[in-house]
Amino acid sequence: MAKPKVGFYWNASCGGCEEAVVDLAEDILTVVEAVDIVFWPVAMDFKKKDVQAMKDGEIAVTFVNGAVRTSEQKEMAELLRKKSGLIVAFGSCAHIGGIPGLANFWDKETIFERVYKEIPIVDNPKGVVPLPKSKVNGYELTLPEFFDTVYTLDQVIDVDYYLPGCAPPPDLIMNAVTAILKGELPEKGTVLTPDKALCDTCPLNDSKPEKLAISEVKRISEVKSDPEKCFLAEGIICMGPATRSGCGERCINANMPCRGCFGPTKAVKDQGAKFLSAFASLIDSDDEEEIKKLMDSVLDPAGLFYMYSLPKSILQRRKMEANNG
Ligand code: SF4
Ligand code: SF4
Numbered sequence: 001m002a003k004p005k006v007g008f009y010w011n012a013s014c015g016g017c018e019e020a021v022v023d024l025a026e027d028i029l030t031v032v033e034a035v036d037i038v039f040w041p042v043a044m045d046f047k048k049k050d051v052q053a054m055k056d057g058e059i060a061v062t063f064v065n066g067a068v069r070t071s072e073q074k075e076m077a078e079l080l081r082k083k084s085g086l087i088v089a090f091g092s093c094a095h096i097g098g099i100p101g102l103a104n105f106w107d108k109e110t111i112f113e114r115v116y117k118e119i120p121i122v123d124n125p126k127g128v129v130p131l132p133k134s135k136v137n138g139y140e141l142t143l144p145e146f147f148d149t150v151y152t153l154d155q156v157i158d159v160d161y162y163l164p165g166c167a168p169p170p171d172l173i174m175n176a177v178t179a180i181l182k183g184e185l186p187e188k189g190t191v192l193t194p195d196k197a198l199c200d201t202c203p204l205n206d207s208k209p210e211k212l213a214i215s216e217v218k219r220i221s222e223v224k225s226d227p228e229k230c231f232l233a234e235g236i237i238c239m240g241p242a243t244r245s246g247c248g249e250r251c252i253n254a255n256m257p258c259r260g261c262f263g264p265t266k267a268v269k270d271q272g273a274k275f276l277s278a279f280a281s282l283i284d285s286d287d288e289e290e291i292k293k294l295m296d297s298v299l300d301p302a303g304l305f306y307m308y309s310l311p312k313s314i315l316q317r318r319k320m321e322a323n324n325g
Pocket of ligand 2: 165166198243244247248249250251252257258259260261262263
């Protein structure tokens with residue numbers, strides 16, 4: 001019997017999701033035995049034209065990691081959608097925008113200005129920036145267009161399932177692969193992890209405070225935190241109240257606060273707003289000055305509360321004066 005065909009693709013991401021597949025260790029042999037990998041540019045020499053030559057829906061499932069921030073990524077996402085029965089948004093960036101999504105606090109112009117002209121190590125006296133078309137020695141060179149906005153995968157194509165995390169843990173990947181191979185999939189659109197907040201499964205939950213009796217918020221690097229105590233009780237921002245469980249509390253177990261990479265639970269539309277509301281409800285003061293002082297001690301609240309989820313949030317991006325895409 002022919003094995004189901006499977007593809008992997010990498011859009012705007014750090015490459016950690018590709019590492020996560022390799023981290024399956026010996027389980028990868030089970031996957032390779034059960035499926036026929038027909039597209040995986042980072043590891044195998046398949047070309048775009050090989051995918052173009054396939055019949056529509058020929059690939060049983062493609063795991064696409066990374067957000068979409070260039071015209072090439074959009075084109076590949078659309079091609080893979082056409083050729084795949086199922087598309088799984090793999091990892092935080094495809095799911096909710098991830099770290100690349102923080103670029104939505106700026107636009108193409110401000111990013112290019114900073115990256116190609118302003119930063120001290122750049123030596124670019126002519127102020128050259130990448131252009132979709134440029135002439136070099138009489139030849140025309142083309143580059144993908146860089147969008148103003150970073151998109152989640154489902155803002156560009158229809159997505160069937162989501163595997164969250166930066167990167168998704170191996171056990172969740174194997175559960176998803178097994179469910180796909182057995183045809184035991186939940187309702188379309190499901191995020192393939194428990195729909196519970198991380199605090200509900202956190203080993204430090206018993207020490208989570210009803211009210212925050214602190215006057216300032218500190219960074220993890222500024223205090224010697226107690227590994228037995230909830231981070232919030234120590235005045236360290238932990239996104240656990242607004243984040244979906246399923247990661248095995250990886251950061252908490254390494255004595256680091258959660259940064260929200262699994263995204264919110266199903267009932268929550270906006271992870272950053274949910275955290276802000278959870279945090280505000282913990283503040284034990286009616287004194288406006290005191291509350292202001294506490295909030296002022298949170299460095300970069302927008303970057304912190306939306307560290308992974310800005311493109312998927314209600315705001316999606318910062319409004320710039322001229323913003324065209
Ligand atoms: S806020 Fe963080 S440390 Fe505290 S219970 Fe929730 S996940 Fe655990
Ligand atoms: S603790 Fe939070 S940031 Fe860390 S892996 Fe889990 S969901 Fe992601």
